[in-house]
Amino acid sequence: xxxxxxxxxxxxxxxxxxxxxxxxxxxxxxxxxxxxxxxxxxxxxxxxxxxxxxxxxxxxxxxxxxxxxxxxxxxxxxxxxxxxxxxxxxxxxxxxxxxxxxxxxxxxxxxxxxxxxxxxxxxxxxxxxxxxxxxxxxxxxxxxxxxxxxxxxxxxxxxxxxxxxxxxxxxxxxxxxxxxxxxxxxxxxxxxxxxxxxxxxxxxxxxxxxxxxxxxxxxxxxxxxxxxxxxxxxxxxxxxxxxxxxxxxxxxxxxxxxxxxxxxxxxxx
Numbered sequence: 125x126x127x128x129x130x131x132x133x134x135x136x137x138x139x140x141x142x143x144x145x146x147x148x149x150x151x152x153x154x155x156x157x158x159x160x161x162x163x164x165x166x167x168x169x170x171x172x173x174x175x176x177x178x179x180x181x182x183x184x185x186x187x188x189x190x191x192x193x194x195x196x197x198x199x200x201x202x203x204x205x206x207x208x209x210x211x212x213x214x215x216x217x218x219x220x221x222x223x224x225x226x227x228x229x230x231x232x233x234x235x236x237x238x239x240x241x242x243x244x245x246x247x248x249x250x251x252x253x254x255x256x257x258x259x260x261x262x263x264x265x266x267x268x269x270x271x272x273x274x275x276x277x278x279x280x281x282x283x284x285x286x287x288x289x290x291x292x293x294x295x296x297x298x299x300x301x302x303x304x305x306x307x308x309x310x311x312x313x314x315x316x317x318x319x320x321x322x323x324x325x326x327x328x329x330x331x332x333x334x335x336x337x338x339x340x341x342x343x344x345x346x347x348x349x350x351x352x353x354x355x356x357x358x359x360x361x362x363x364x365x366x367x368x369x370x371x372x373x374x375x376x377x378x379x380x381x382x383x384x385x386x387x388x389x390x391x392x393x
Contacts, residue, residue, distance in 0.1 A: 127168075129165040129166070129168045129169035129172070130165070130166070130169045130281065130286070132161075132165045133161075133162045133165035133166045133169065133277065133281055134281055136158045136159070136161040136162040136165060137158070137159070137162045137274060137277050137278060137281065139154075139158045140154075140155045140156075140158035140159045140162065140270065140274055141155075141274055143155035143158065144267070144270055144271060144274065149263045149267070152247070152263055152266050152267055152270065153247050153248055153266075155270045155274075156244040156247050156248060156266065156270055157244075157248055159240075159244060159270060159273050159274060159277065160241060160244050160245070160248075162277050163188055163232060163236075163237060163240065163241050163277070164186065164188055166232045166277065166280055166281070167188040167191055167192055167232065167237065168191070169286075169287065170192075170195065170202065170203075170231065170232075170287065171183065171191055171194075171195060172287070173287040173288075173289040174195055174198060174199070174202070174289065176308055177198055177308065177309070177310060178194065178195075178198065178323075179321070179323055180323070182194050188237045188241055189234065189237050189238060189241065189242075192233075192234045192237055193234070196234060198310065199289075199291065199310060200312075202231075203231050203232075203233040203234045203235075204231060204233070205228065205229055205230045205231045205233075206228070206229060206288065207225055207227070207228040207229075208225070208226040208227060208228075208229065208285050208288060209223040209224065209225050209226065210223065210224060210226060211223040211224060226284070226285055227283065227284025227285045228283060228284065228285070229283045229284075229285045229286050229287075229288050230279045230280045230283045231280065232276070232277065232280050236276065240269070240273050240276075243269065244266075244269070244270075244273075246261075247261055247266050291310045291311075292310070292311045292313075293308055293309060293310055293311065294308075294309055294311055294331060294333075294339045294341075295307065295308045295309075296329075296339075296341045298322040298324065298325060298327055298329075299327065299329060299341070299342075299343040300322065300325050300327040300343070300362055302325070303322060303324055303325040303327060305322060305323075305324040305325070307320055307321075307322050307323070307329065309331060311331070311333055311339075315333060316332065316333055317330060317331065317332055317333070318330075318331045318333060319331075319344075320341075325364070326362075326364040327343065327344075327362040327364065328343070328344035328362060328363055328364075329341050329342065329343055329344060330342050330343075330344055343360075343362065344362070344363065345360040345361060345362055346360070346361050346362075346363065346366060347359070347360055347361075348360075348361055348366075348381075348383070350374040350376060350377060350379065350381055351379075351381050352374060352377050352379040352381075355374060355376050355377045355379070356376070357374050357375060357376025357377065359372055359374070359375075359381075366383065367383065368383060368384050368385060369382065369383065369384070370382065370383040371383075
């Protein structure tokens with residue numbers, strides 16, 4: 125199911141503005157709740173542009189800070205704003221003399237999330253006993269915070285371009301013979317080796333990044349020796365395949381093998 129999180133963020137922002145415009149202090153927590161939902165939506169929308177690179181279980185994370193952390197581990201520039209320019213090169217590889225702007229993308233950054241999301245959360249609950257011994261929630265402070273946040277989110281949602289995701293990638297077929305699905309991996313600048321996991325089956329690979337554009341991909345496997353005496357044949361397993369109960373017939377001797385846990389007695393001194 126395709127969800128337009130950007131539109132959901134706009135709708136949440138409009139509801140928050142309506143609560144703020146009411147002028148009623150008791151409505152401020154509702155404005156804070158809508159703004160938190162808007163933050164979630166713009167973060168989810170940002171994450172969608174990386175869905176070809178992220179394991180499906182990453183999208184089970186609902187907290188914006190945790191999800192953005194995952195994006196930043198994948199792409200250090202995931203929460204950075206920027207302006208997109210284009211131009212026609214007179215010579216391949218030489219920057220164009222004239223560049224035109226397509227617009228600026230304003231991204232709700234990790235810093236924005238940490239500074240606002242949790243701070244609003246405390247206003248969505250009853251004041252603690254300790255707070256009630258004082259003045260309770262500072263609603264004037266909440267109003268200022270909500271108004272500033274609404275302006276920031278509005279700037280994000282009015283960006284002329286959004287979900288810009290540039291990078292250098294390599295693509296190869298998974299080396300698990302039972303899978304063979306395409307794997308697409310971002311290559312961070314300056315790294316000679318990059319780990320890549322197939323999103324379909326979980327098989328791990330190691331990419332040796334070539335300076336000439338020729339990348340070498342190797343499977344990350346563990347060799348397991350046949351348990352039959354005097355056989356010596358090995359079989360290669362990916363890490364996710366090394367599990368109790370895994371069974372195979374040795375191609376050398378034809379005997380069956382099964383992985384399992386073992387306990388050995390040890391003499392106490």
